[in-house]
Amino acid sequence: MSLPHPDFELYDNIGRTTEQIAAHRENRPTADDLCRWAAYDAREFSASLPAEDAGQSISDWTRHLYRVRTAAELNTVAQAVLGDGHSGLAELHLFLETAAEWCERNQEPGIAARYRQHAEELSALGDQLAYLSEDHLASIYRHPNRSAPAHPAPAPAAAPAAPAARTRRTR
Incomplete structure (x- = not known):
């Protein structure tokens, strides 16, 4: 041909x-x-x-990263793009699965299998990104002296007042 x-x-x-x-x-x-x-x-x-590019919403979220000041804010933006639910990553996974179903319905099992393989790889990547996000938050909140706001401490239990610190005498 x-x-x-x-x-x-x-x-x-x-x-x-x-x-x-x-x-x-x-x-x-x-x-x-x-x-x-x-x-x-x-x-x-x-x-x-739609007239806009499919990746435009991800570009909008990327621009939000320039406004982020804390790890908590970074996590909020990252979860919108990479988290479970209706995140960009989850929607891309759904897109790949739907493309695989279309290929199966149209007698293209080899291409469907490749779409499914990439959907699985994307899912594994999503798991790794979730671990990264958890590690980042754990690192920030375990070290409250960093720029992130300190994790709210529980109210201290009623304890006897500490003795007043000695004042230093000057000569």
Whole structure:
């Protein structure tokens, strides 16, 4: 099967990438060709999608990091992006699982398995990031002299008053 290469004229290697030259020799499309063709074929569907980039909300959360002053504030932002529930990471995991289901319904089990594998890897990464967050908080709150606000101490029990400290005599 011969696939057209609309951006590649025969014997014109000037300004071409190694991938483009190899693809032309092997009579196969480049990754850019495939993406461009898919975008063209999906242009009607694409018009119904939100105008903003999917990663824009993560970019917004990243900008919040510049305002963070304490470990508690960092944890709040990190949990919004990396935590359980409706975090960015959890939604990306759901996206990968849904893509795998679509591939299975459309008789592409090999691609579905790869989506699932990446969803599992993402889940494992999420676990590691949760441990990192816990370690960070534990480190901060175990050392109250740091810049993070000290963990509220329990009210002291009624104890006898300590003897007054001796005053130092000057000569």
